[in-house]
Amino acid sequence: MAGELTRLTPRDRHLLDLLDQHKTLTTDQLVDLAFGSLGRARNRLNTLLSRDILDRFRHYHRPGSQSWRWTLGPVGAAILAAGRGDTLPRPAAVRDATARLAMSPTLPHLLATNGFFVALTGHARIHGGRLTRWYNETQSRAATGNLVRPDGHGVWATGGRAVPFWLEVDLGTETLSRVVGKLTGYAALPPPRAYPVLFWLPTTAREANLHTHLTRTGTPDGLTVATATVNHAPDAGGPAGAVWWVAGQPGRVSLADLIPAGDGTPWDG
Incomplete structure (x- = not known):
């Protein structure tokens, strides 16, 4: 996590704050909020996903594909907790929260x-x-x-x-x-x-x-x-x-x- 602090851009931190406050946002919503371009959004979001800063889920959907729903990943959640002085969440707990959100009837x-x-x-x-x-x-x-x-x-x-x-x-x-x-x-x-x-x-x-x-x-x-x-x-x-x-x-x-x-x-x- 300490190494990631030097690699996060101001926009990355903005994304973490948005997902912390509002739980989940779709790819298209993040394009409107922070990127303005679908290509740039996909590239950066996938990079943050590969580093466990963000996580994502979607349900089976036909025809076509359902847009990804993005959430905090274990590293992203730990960065925010550290910034607030809170106990760092266990990675498994963060994954469990994402799974519950994905299956929530209020999603x-x-x-x-x-x-x-x-x-x-x-x-x-x-x-x-x-x-x-x-x-x-x-x-x-x-x-x-x-x-x-x-x-x-x-x-x-x-x-x-x-x-x-x-x-x-x-x-x-x-x-x-x-x-x-x-x-x-x-x-x-x-x-x-x-x-x-x-x-x-x-x-x-x-x-x-x-x-x-x-x-x-x-x-x-x-x-x-x-x-x-x-x-x-x-x-x-x-x-x-x-x-x-x-x-x-x-x-x-x-x-x-x-x-x-x-x-x-x-x-x-």
């Missing part, structure tokens, strides 16, 4: 959540703007005082605006009443944490049904609730674009144009 949800933030980062690289904060589920829950369990939290900055938000990623596996029920927890947050709640949905049909449900049940006071869909967003600028349908309002707005529904208390962001 698709994790990749979808990470993909949302990766899309914002990719948009910033090409069109401007900046994702100034990206919290994982654990960090987001801590920021809410465990009153609610967001899938993520971010701050999108562009054009002199900084828009904090909570993210809920929906894969269509829960009932709409359960999805809408999550808003009760967000309504209990203090005004400085009353960020817009974004629902990232799989289809426009699911989105329309959710808004019908919200029209019937109402949106809690003090909350801005907005939705967008995976199958519509790529054609309209991705999650940074004018893809957000605010509950109770016509049309769609960009992420930067979302505003809180609270009492004007300054945002943390």
Whole structure:
């Protein structure tokens, strides 16, 4: 491990931090986050794999091949632990954690959540703007005082605006009443944490049904609730674009144009 410290580039360290915080990212996601070129990404990732700094897995998939999912390898995990002053993990323990992640039923949800933030980062690289904060589920829950369990939290900055938000990623596996029920927890947050709640949905049909449900049940006071869909967003600028349908309002707005529904208390962001 000591020898690897002299061979790691700043980008390598950035990759280790990303995988430490967000558990796993696909090859394409890492291209958007750190490389910009698939060829460069493959070359460097395979080098780090051969040195046990990174590890990877994928499932059988036909037709074609599933993209590799990258994680920390034993040496990479040891480097991060040493930097924090923690006990160095056993290589077998790191491999076991990767195996558990590969078989986790929540893996698709994790990749979808990470993909949302990766899309914002990719948009910033090409069109401007900046994702100034990206919290994982654990960090987001801590920021809410465990009153609610967001899938993520971010701050999108562009054009002199900084828009904090909570993210809920929906894969269509829960009932709409359960999805809408999550808003009760967000309504209990203090005004400085009353960020817009974004629902990232799989289809426009699911989105329309959710808004019908919200029209019937109402949106809690003090909350801005907005939705967008995976199958519509790529054609309209991705999650940074004018893809957000605010509950109770016509049309769609960009992420930067979302505003809180609270009492004007300054945002943390």
